[in-house]
Amino acid sequence: MDLIRPLAxxxxxxxxxxEAHAANILVVLSxxxxxxxxxxxVFQTGFYLNELMQPVKAFxxxxxxxxxxxxxxxxxxxxRTSIDKMYxxxxxTAMHESEALLDRLKIMDPDASPVISxxxxxxxxxxxxxxxxxxxxxxxxxxxxxSAELGRLLARFHTxxxxxxxxxxxxxxxxxxxxxxxxxxxxxxTGPKGAAAEAGWLYAGYKVTVFSNAEEEMAKPLLGGGExxxxxxxxxxxxxxxxxxxxxxxxxxxxxxxxxxxxxxPATATEVAAEILKRxx
Numbered sequence: 001m002d003l004i005r006p007l008a009x010x011x012x013x014x015x016x017x018x019e020a021h022a023a024n025i026l027v028v029l030s031x032x033x034x035x036x037x038x039x040x041x042v043f044q045t046g047f048y049l050n051e052l053m054q055p056v057k058a059f060x061x062x063x064x065x066x067x068x069x070x071x072x073x074x075x076x077x078x079x080r081t082s083i084d085k086m087y088x089x090x091x092x093t094a095m096h097e098s099e100a101l102l103d104r105l106k107i108m109d110p111d112a113s114p115v116i117s118x119x120x121x122x123x124x125x126x127x128x129x130x131x132x133x134x135x136x137x138x139x140x141x142x143x144x145x146x147s148a149e150l151g152r153l154l155a156r157f158h159t160x161x162x163x164x165x166x167x168x169x170x171x172x173x174x175x176x177x178x179x180x181x182x183x184x185x186x187x188x189x190t191g192p193k194g195a196a197a198e199a200g201w202l203y204a205g206y207k208v209t210v211f212s213n214a215e216e217e218m219a220k221p222l223l224g225g226g227e228x229x230x231x232x233x234x235x236x237x238x239x240x241x242x243x244x245x246x247x248x249x250x251x252x253x254x255x256x257x258x259x260x261x262x263x264x265x266p267a268t269a270t271e272v273a274a275e276i277l278k279r280x281x
Contacts, residue, residue: 023130030139033077037226046077050087051135053098055273073117118149136168144173151176165261171210188230204240209264
């Protein structure tokens with residue numbers, strides 16, 4: 001039984017008016033609570049609080065239903081560094097409201113989480129979902145980029161032109177649609193030109209954005225002296241996407257191309273949410 005449907009509807013009733021024709025938005029998160037860095041170092045991470053909860057609140061406020069999924073169906077983790085009012089425009093009250101809603105949803109509860117696996121999503125049928133949203137945090141760099149289950153889901157959404165939105169580090173998940181995503185990922189670890197682009201990649205030529213190389217360099221202190229195996233901007237460009245950056249690091253930047261919506265950094269979360277809602281009207 002898909003347990004999130006009644007929960008989502010109940011929350012929507014408490015948060016805002018339910019629309020007559022609610023959409024079902026699939027929110028895909030990482031199973032992982034860490035990112036493997038170079039030289040055997042490890043960075044504890046997960047999803048970014050505002051990148052998940054600002055859109056989730058916006059979706060529930062207008063009555064849409066939500067299904068939460070991870071590759072293996074494990075309860076996801078929040079990146080503790082993202083629990084900071086600076087990601088909410090300095091509004092500490094808004095940050096605490098997001099934390100409270102997260103608690104109500106029980107997404108991270110190992111015993112009561114409504115999160116299902118992507119295999120279960122496939123079983124239930126992709127047709128029941130009207131849009132997919134992938135928030136960021138570094139965790140997608142650990143598993144979503146090589147998830148075969150996610151690759152099949154995104155390929156179906158691509159074929160059917162369904163709204164596909166990804167935030168910050170989330171757009172790295174587009175690589176899951178490559179014929180051999182694990183091999184491409186391993187190749188990227190040897191350098192920006194270490195992976196060969198695959199002919200006919202679904203998103204070749206698409207304009208996208210993602211947490212940029214410049215932003216990665218500025219955010220390096222978060223890694224505690226570690227270094228990422230490769231940057232998502234380099235990987236998406238090498239695969240064949242056309243990267244579109246903001247003009248100043250950490251300023252909002254949303255890029256749309258056909259069914260695809262990508263947001264560059266945490267400051268873009270509300271803009272991406274608004275674009276998803278516009279497309280679901």
